[in-house]
Amino acid sequence: MSTLTIDKAGPTRKVKYGSMSRDRAWALRWSYFFLVLFAIFFLTPPLYMLITSLKSSAEISAATNPWWVFHPTLSNYIELLSSNQFLRFFWNSAIVSTVVVIITMLISVPAAFALARMKFWGSATLATGVFLTYLVPDSLLFIPLFKMLALVQDYTGITLLNRWYVLLFVYPTLTVPFCTWIMIGYFASIPKELDEAAIIDGASWLQTLLRIFIPVALPGLIAATIFAFTVSWAQFLYPLVFTTSVDQLVLPVGITTTLIKGDVFNWGQIMTGALLGAAPPLIIYAFLMDYYIAGLTAGATKG
């Protein structure tokens, strides 16, 4: 009797295991199937940019199969990269983004250090304030900022509107709060013993920051730098409002305003410009994906 039950239990168990692994295999197959579908959805626009950028205007207007390049040509790239105007946009974008990254780091790293390690009057309120500032969108501030800049011009005679360097003042409002916030998180996770040991050894606060905190929190620093760069590179509303002359524009605004001339859309060039404009963040992302993702998830989950 007892042997019978054991015999019975054996095969049923085996069958169950078999069906479970078969379920697993099917789940995996379905996962891949849907992942491919979603990957197509997510990657269609960038691929379509690439396809169109390789076409001549004649091929685009010939209304052939839009998903295929019959006569690939690099003429769009050559034309854009030899156009002074486009290079000017690229240069403006590059210099604005680089300087904004430097300003952001100079402001947010010391502030994050103070907020994470030196408890002083109002430090908790200030940390909350930084987080709230991060939630204030650009579309709320562009009108008062525009008027403020115009008033500065009226009172002091310093021309800020319609100059590319005005962006150096307004972009940090978008980058500094977030960078400070994630740097507070990274600094707070450094064990207290480390900086206490440094202070006992006679290090000043500045030395503690430069010699201990920055090297230890380097991954956070890289994540913050990437964030600041991509945000300033992608910003569209502020340059659209604050700059109008062609030689003062940055890439996103330059492409959308100058390549679209009235009703004539030169799609080959627009797509090439868009692809070249998307290239720097994409390249950074390709090489530093883990830092990029760390910054992304740290921002909303670190308390």
Added chain:
Amino acid sequence: MADVVVEQGRLGSSARPRKGAGLRNVLGRKSTVAFFLTLPLILLIALLVLYPALYSIHLATLNKSMQKFVGLGNFTFLFKRDTFWMVVKQSCIFALTAVFFKALIGFIVAHFVNNVPAKKQRKWRGMLLVPWVIPPAMSTLAWLWLFDPSYSAFNYTLSFFGIGPVNWLGDTFWARFSVILVNVWYGAPFFLIMYLAALKSVPDQLYEAASIDGANWWQKMWYVTLPMMRNIIAITTLFSLIVTFANFDIVRILTSGGPLDKTHLFATWAFKVGIEGSDIPLGASVSLFMVPILAIAAIFILRDVSKRGNEA
């Protein structure tokens, strides 16, 4: 013993001159250092965020030439305009629908990625995050070209299925659909990454315990996964709600608010009225209507974030 005495004496002598230099003492004090380290941050927030925010309230009470105080005149003027109420409705439809689908797609795809063997997850994650990396102004141009009325790649593809040419950006329904679609495309990867991180933080033991207790797939999802992810889902959704509600780039490039203002959001309409129409006070009043929704979302986010902080 003698050594100790000598050392004490040395310590005392080195401390004495410092007491004399009052200014240096103040500069070396912790709170003073902290003040100087945070000063640039405080100045930036005060001058370029806080002041403009308050200034826009002041601007909203002026007349078009900004010389006369009109109190709530701009607001009563807006309340009487149909376009304004349409913008309110559209902003709500846009934000709620887009956030819902972003969260849904992010949640589903996060599960698929999590199912795949760990080695291949990196590759898939890398591919699926691309829309979030491309500057939205650039990728929206690609969508604009995909939606193009005469050479539209979408209509070309649909024609093989016998579906007539769709007027993507010219028809009210399809224009709203397209704008939301592009926003979902752009934002879903963010949810995917957040949810994937949350999924990975759920301990395996919980699932094992649930399996031993005989829980099926739905029960595991409902009683283990969702409660463990609740906090991240809440924060991500509220955060995305703010960003989506204040969206500008996508609508501006895709439709510029058209056809007949049927896709305008607060941000794009404020731009049209305030900058293009050069009625700055009215534009400021329009953008101020974003504040209540943003404030509510911000309060909830802050509550969740501090709750997480206490737990950790």
